[in-house]
Amino acid sequence: MKDKKPELSMGKEELNQRNKLEDIKADYFLVKLFDMLHKRRALEVIRYNKNIQQRINININNYKENSKIYSSIEIESIPAKKLFGEFINIEKEDEKYYHIYFNNKTKEIKKNTFNKKDKVKKIRIKVDYQVKSLEKLFYNCNIIESINFKKFLRNNITNMSYMFYNCSKLKELYLSNFNTDNVTNMSYMFSGCSSLKELKLNNLNTNNVIDMNNMFSECSSLNKLNLDNFNTSNVTNMSHIFSGCLKLKELNVSNINTNNVFDMSYMFGNCSSLKELNVSNFNTKSVTDMNCMFLGCCSLKELNLHNFDTINVQNMNGMFYGCSSLNELNLDNFNTNITFEMIGMFSDCSSLKELNLNNFNTNNVWSMSSMFKKCSSLTKLNISNFNTNNVTDMSYMFAGCSSLDEININNFNTTNVTSMRSMFARCSSLKNIDLSNFDTNNVTNMKFMFYECLYKLQMKIKREYKNIGEEAFE
Numbered sequence: 001m002k003d004k005k006p007e008l009s010m011g012k013e014e015l016n017q018r019n020k021l022e023d024i025k026a027d028y029f030l031v032k033l034f035d036m037l038h039k040r041r042a043l044e045v046i047r048y049n050k051n052i053q054q055r056i057n058i059n060i061n062n063y064k065e066n067s068k069i070y071s072s073i074e075i076e077s078i079p080a081k082k083l084f085g086e087f088i089n090i091e092k093e094d095e096k097y098y099h100i101y102f103n104n105k106t107k108e109i110k111k112n113t114f115n116k117k118d119k120v121k122k123i124r125i126k127v128d129y130q131v132k133s134l135e136k137l138f139y140n141c142n143i144i145e146s147i148n149f150k151k152f153l154r155n156n157i158t159n160m161s162y163m164f165y166n167c168s169k170l171k172e173l174y175l176s177n178f179n180t181d182n183v184t185n186m187s188y189m190f191s192g193c194s195s196l197k198e199l200k201l202n203n204l205n206t207n208n209v210i211d212m213n214n215m216f217s218e219c220s221s222l223n224k225l226n227l228d229n230f231n232t233s234n235v236t237n238m239s240h241i242f243s244g245c246l247k248l249k250e251l252n253v254s255n256i257n258t259n260n261v262f263d264m265s266y267m268f269g270n271c272s273s274l275k276e277l278n279v280s281n282f283n284t285k286s287v288t289d290m291n292c293m294f295l296g297c298c299s300l301k302e303l304n305l306h307n308f309d310t311i312n313v314q315n316m317n318g319m320f321y322g323c324s325s326l327n328e329l330n331l332d333n334f335n336t337n338i339t340f341e342m343i344g345m346f347s348d349c350s351s352l353k354e355l356n357l358n359n360f361n362t363n364n365v366w367s368m369s370s371m372f373k374k375c376s377s378l379t380k381l382n383i384s385n386f387n388t389n390n391v392t393d394m395s396y397m398f399a400g401c402s403s404l405d406e407i408n409i410n411n412f413n414t415t416n417v418t419s420m421r422s423m424f425a426r427c428s429s430l431k432n433i434d435l436s437n438f439d440t441n442n443v444t445n446m447k448f449m450f451y452e453c454l455y456k457l458q459m460k461i462k463r464e465y466k467n468i469g470e471e472a473f474e
Contacts, residue, residue, distance in 0.1 A: 074152075076147075086140070094130075098125060147167075165191050170195055177203070199225060201227070209234060210235060221247055225245070242271055245271050290316050294319060317344060329352060370399070372398050373400055378401050398424050405430060417439075420443050451473070
């Protein structure tokens with residue numbers, strides 16, 4: 001008796017469907033077939049039975065390659081003691097694709113939270129192949145201490161944005177099995193993981209990533225970060241990427257490709273422990289936003305920006321705000337032709353002694369509020385080239401520049417200015433100032449304009465400039 005050919009456990013209708021697909025291209029046929037068989041848990045039958053392989057004309061090598069798409073993701077997480085609540089964030093329509101088990105039990109749990117009665121020490125999660133996005137998977141799950149991806153052969157995941165967002169109790173994150181080959185979005189991926197001290201990213205493939213904004217923001221306990229393997233050639237958004245990494249003392253960004261980046265706002269914001277930062281490899285030709293880029297980098301003593309091309313930058317608000325350890329800053333190469341915002345640009349740069357901005361084109365700038373506020377060590381400031389024709393706000397512009405004994409503002413056009421509040425407040429070394437060109441017809445707020453300036457200077461201004469009201473000295 002001849003051996004019967006093995007039969008697949010398919011119904012008549014499914015066999016008919018398979019027959020109809022025979023004329024379709026082989027690769028499309030394979031994917032459809034895998035899809036159908038996976039649903040019926042028949043993958044292993046194909047894998048080990050050569051007769052079946054021959055019968056349906058399937059190449060085992062193709063099978064191995066394509067079957068990775070359908071492999072489950074297996075995750076093991078450990079909750080913090082005495083904390084109860086949500087341990088995974090699952091959309092309702094996707095609940096059927098997530099299989100959850102408590103401790104070492106085999107019984108599936110149909111919920112994504114636990115309470116005190118559950119006594120959970122370990123959570124196992126299996127994610128079916130239908131899930132193509134892990135966006136917000138552990139969003140706000142701030143009771144988890146450890147997450148380990150034990151199995152991750154899948155390569156159809158494209159979105160990992162907000163994946164671990166605000167996992168504030170997370171101390172361990174094992175990503176050695178991660179597959180990020182086709183991920184394009186990693187924005188806010190680790191944002192708010194404030195208990196993570198270390199993050200190993202050796203296995204992270206970023207070749208296709210476009211968005212990295214806020215990727216590590218507010219990782220306030222992170223003391224080291226190795227980005228040697230990062231390919232950022234396709235990234236367009238790096239806004240806030242390292243913002244709030246308060247304990248990072250070193251950060252090697254020499255491997256970071258910024259050719260296509262247009263947004264660098266808050267990129268290193270509040271990296272208050274960084275003592276040095278080499279950005280000499282940065283290509284900034286496409287960047288339009290440098291708002292607060294180095295804000296709060298109060299440990300940086302030097303910053304070489306000679307290679308920065310700022311021809312397309314429109315926003316420089318707070319760019320160096322709070323860089324209180326910077327002794328010097330050479331911006332001779334800065335092109336500000338289309339820049340229209342410079343609010344607080346050098347505010348709180350309290351160690352800067354000189355600043356030459358003679359090359360700055362401020363034709364389009366509308367606000368210079370707090371631009372040099374609290375630059376208390378500044379003794380020389382060259383702004384003779386400033387065009388203020390479009391400026392409407394000069395409030396606090398030089399407030400707290402307590403070492404400046406003169407400011408040349410003869411070229412200032414203040415026709416459109418509405419606020420001069422505290423403009424020269426606490427400029428306690430200022431001995432003379434020429435306001436003969438100042439047009440204050442549109443100024444509505446002049447309070448504290450010369451607050452705590454030298455008494456002699458205040459008296460002189462009162463005598464010579466009748467357009468400066470009494471409120472300017474209060």
